Amino acid sequence: MKSKTSKIGIVFAMIAITFTTKCANEDEADATSEIVIPNIVKTDSQLRDEAYRADPIYGEIKNLEDYWLAFKTIGETQYGYDFGDQEVKIFTDLTIANSDSDRDDAAGIAYGSCEEGVINIAINADYWAEYSFNRKLILMWHELGHDVLNAAHIEGERAIMNTPLPDEYDLNIFKKEEADLFNGTDLVFFDCDDPYFN
Numbered sequence: 476m477k478s479k480t481s482k483i484g485i486v487f488a489m490i491a492i493t494f495t496t497k498c499a500n501e502d503e504a505d506a507t508s509e510i511v512i513p514n515i516v517k518t519d520s521q522l523r524d525e526a527y528r529a530d531p532i533y534g535e536i537k538n539l540e541d542y543w544l545a546f547k548t549i550g551e552t553q554y555g556y557d558f559g560d561q562e563v564k565i566f567t568d569l570t571i572a573n574s575d576s577d578r579d580d581a582a583g584i585a586y587g588s589c590e591e592g593v594i595n596i597a598i599n600a601d602y603w604a605e606y607s608f609n610r611k612l613i614l615m616w617h618e619l620g621h622d623v624l625n626a627a628h629i630e631g632e633r634a635i636m637n638t639p640l641p642d643e644y645d646l647n648i649f650k651k652e653e654a655d656l657f658n659g660t661d662l663v664f665f666d667c668d669d670p671y672f673n
């Protein structure tokens with residue numbers, strides 16, 4: 476009985492050696508196989524967003540209210556505005572806007588225009604989820620243009636207050652359009668004495 480047990484023991488040991496050898500052979504084969512480098516190609520939109528994210532002011536934007544804080548910082552430090560205290564309500568929910576028209580397809584609605592100290596902006600959640608960072612900036616600057624600067628739509632050029640909205644801008648073009656927005660270049664403003672706003 477004793478000798479039989481040790482024979483079985485030897486057989487197991489041999490199987491174990493066989494498996495070990497086989498595994499080692501496979502590892503060797505892996506080591507000599509071709510190294511595959513993932514082919515990462517960034518889209519123009521992603522490359523554009525990286526440039527915006529590298530900007531010291533835009534790069535700080537994390538949440539919805541940060542868009543207002545960035546807009547306020549730029550307006551006050553670079554263009555001489557004093558926006559004062561504002562009660563800021565920005566939601567990615569179009570249904571909160573008391574709109575008098577069918578605006579299901581709107582990317583955003585500003586409904587605090589001509590109201591002092593109040594920012595009321597409703598953003599289309601579906602569009603927001605799809606938009607690149609720089610397109611979100613264009614949309615927010617457009618809505619804040621309506622709400623805070625009381626700027627109306629203009630047509631026929633690729634300005635921030637244009638409708639339809641420009642799709643995307645390279646950073647240097649955005650900064651030029653942003654300057655035109657804050658400087659009021661070519662803008663048309665709401666008549667806040669109009670009963671519509673009162």
Ligand SMILES: [Zn+2]
Binds near residue numbers: 617621628638
């Ligand atoms: Zn608009």
